[in-house]
Amino acid sequence: MDITLLVPELVLLFFSFLIITVSLLIKKFDFSIEFAISGTIVSFVSTLAIFVVRELVNNSLIIDPLAAFFKLVFLVSLLGILITSKGWLKHSKNQAEYCFLLLSATIGMMLAVSSYDMIILYISLELIGISSYLLVSWANDKKSIEGGIKYILTGCVSSAFLLYGMSLIYGLTGTTNLKEAGNILIGLGFGPMQLLAIISIFAGVCFKASLVPFHMWVADVYEGAPTPVTSFLATCSKLAGFGVIMRLLFYPLSSILFDWRTLFFIVSVASIVIGNLKAIPQKNIKRMLAYSSIAHAGYIAIGLCVFSGEGVVAILFYGVVYVIATISIFLVVSETGFENIEDYNGLWKRSPIFSILILISLSSLAGIPPFFGFFGKFWLFYSAINEGLLMLAIIGIVFSVVSVYYYFGPIKATYFGETEKEAIYLPSYIRFFSYTFIVFLVFGGLASHFILKYAVFANNMVKWI
Secondary structure (H helix, E strand, C coil): CCHHHHHHHHHHHHHHHHHHHHHHHCCCCCCHHHHHHHHHHHHHHHHHHCCCCCEEECCCEEECHHHHHHHHHHHHHHHHHHHHHHHHCCCCCCHHHHHHHHHHHHHHHHHHCCECEHHHHHHHHHHHHHHHHHHHCCCCCHHHHHHHHHHHHHHHHHHHHHHHHHHHHHHHHCCCEHHHHHHHHHHHCCCHHHHHHHHHHHHHHHHHCCCCCCCCCHHHHHHHCCHHHHHHHHHHHHHHHHHHHHHHHHCCCCCCCCCHHHHHHHHHHHHHHHHHHHHCCCCEHHHHHHHHHHHHHHHHHHHHHHCCHHHHHHHHHHHHHHHHHHHHHHHHHHHHCCCEHHHHCCHHHHCHHHHHHHHHHHHHHHCCCCCHHHHHHHHHHHHHHHCCCHHHHHHHHHHHHHHHHHHHHHHHHHHHCCCCCCCCCCCHHHHHHHHHHHHHHHHHHHHHHHHHHHHHHHHHCCCCC
């Protein structure tokens, strides 16, 4: 086994235990966030170093550019969330434990998108789940604990469905290895047990991706969780769910005679419609963004409906766009502490930087040109049209226009609302990253070719060994 292929995960593991150890030995100063950020950067660089590799590790993990692409997005998201958490945690005595859980959940996500074995996949998903349950309840107030309890209950049910489906596949094939299971399933053909396995696994992974009808937990959990944790769930956790879905569909389950495109068409349309319509009446920005994230899960699912290399590339590209725009808006929510939309009245007077970031990040999520989000949606809809899914593309475009209405709510409050409150002080590092996000969202379209190039390369290298 070539242990160097697991360096990105091992780096995060090392820093997670380093954080806990140092926090026990040194009580006076807390450098947990700094250590976590350092570990994230080192892990990112090491992931870049193995981007072109395509190898198996102990016949249980597959290291290839697709997994590397997801890992890079996870690490960029984690870096943004750690920066967002710095201000929120400045008065906390539990920074080490918080960073340990964030890094642990990220390790689980990185292993999940590389899984070549059902046991490894399940353990990875449970590592994500257990860490996330604790993080959601971290604020230790009524809403946070309520959100944590709801997340645990629904998460346990989804894990049970997933494990049941996997056990059925093991019963049918006698192996937990995904490639071997796929080969045997081809010979068995399609039957009632295969259908039950598909339904169970589909329910489990759709919960992770917060797709309708497995979205019931999202609004309450997002509202109750600390804002940086909400950002983590909306970005890393969601993309990890889609990474797992893609892994399963590439070989083991795609070999079963089943029309996945029809199933994901229904789920995609339902998520887009329900997510956007439920977001409209929300007065709490975290609940609005929660329903918005369901709609974005529906947009990403368009790539699954396409069920081709072009669809995979569109998903990867949109994942980058979605992560940057989502972290940007949650940075504002976390630093200001404003959860009600009316709290943003007159924000342009109190913080010009944040007012610009709100305008650009929400416009990007809505897909308004020339911002980065427009290019993400363009490639998704373009891939759907090329595959003959014109109706799905039209539904996506129509409800992207609908989303402008509720995204305009915080923008309207920011620029047209009145306030007599004093200016908001922003630390220098927050100003720096705010400007960085603004540049990415405004000029990200110029980097589209670069990102697409690596997304196409990642897709072309997806071959089971």
